[in-house]
């Protein structure tokens with residue numbers, strides 16, 4: 001992974017290169033950024049850069065022996081510890097699956113990774129104590145050939161009690177070692193781990209960065225790329241997913257849905273839900289993301305700075321009326337329920353039942369507000 005393959009993040013890349021070239025490489029780092037920001041891809045590109053045999057001032061060379069192996073994630077001194085599902089395999093036993101999934105989409109999230117492992121029981125990912133001991137053992141051995149033997153730990157949020165096993169190592173890694181943890185939420189990471197790492201904050205992507213990538217890398221036309229970028233809210237992984245599903249019909253579906261929720265007409269709702277079931281799980285998840293955005297937009301329209309709205313004119317016309325039914329109380333309840341529904345959809349819940357329940361719930365929430373329109 002070279003820096004030039006990273007979407008956006010130019011400012012941060014500049015800082016990372018300056019850090020590497022200034023010889024100020026902290027041996028325990030934490031790259032932290034929201035899903036779809038490219039935190040993992042950046043961590044790997046950084047590790048490749050510091051290990052490149054002939055780096056230039058702005059990127060790894062992509063041609064030396066180290067780069068060739070890093071590009072394919074097959075360097076013998078590059079190690080990954082990633083979430084796995086007990087009791088199946090450990091990270092190093094899943095190395096081949098991991099390479100394949102990461103190289104397919106360097107912006108993937110934990111859920112997509114676990115699903116690729118045939119996670120039928122929808123178990124939660126975990127980093128076990130045994131994995132932690134493996135890391136210590138591995139890093140105690142001398143490196144084969146790299147300048148920095150590199151250990152990447154993806155999702156340090158999962159290190160709960162087991163994380164304490166690593167404290168001494170994180171505090172003082174063996175000479176010539178680079179440990180990079182990659183996570184998204186510092187509040188969920190053990191304070192004892194946080195305090196031992198240098199934190200590199202990875203910001204969420206800008207709309208222009210996402211739309212440019214969609215145009216250049218996916219031959220998307222300008223309007224579609226802008227629409228997707230706006231909907232994806234800085235999450236490139238979500239943008240890719242939107243690109244694969246036809247999001248053109250979202251607004252129609254959304255506005256019809258809200259009318260059904262509000263009117264409570266069951267026959268119309270049934271018809272809407274049946275059409276939704278036919279769209280498939282990916283579409284459903286993305287549609288829920290879109291719904292959350294429209295709900296937030298209605299709230300901003302009513303209470304916030306309307307200049308911050310990221311909607312088109314058709315959406316704006318709808319929201320200007322719909323916002324009468326949204327307030328701080330029901331917005332947070334609805335958003336929480338939508339988030340839960342996305343998780344349930346990912347876990348193969350019955351889409352029909354999910355939407356029927358959700359519709360009745362949203363209907364009730366919308367009526368909590370006196371009509372003002």
Ligand SMILES: [Zn+2]
Nearest residue numbers: 052061064067
């Ligand atoms: Zn190189």
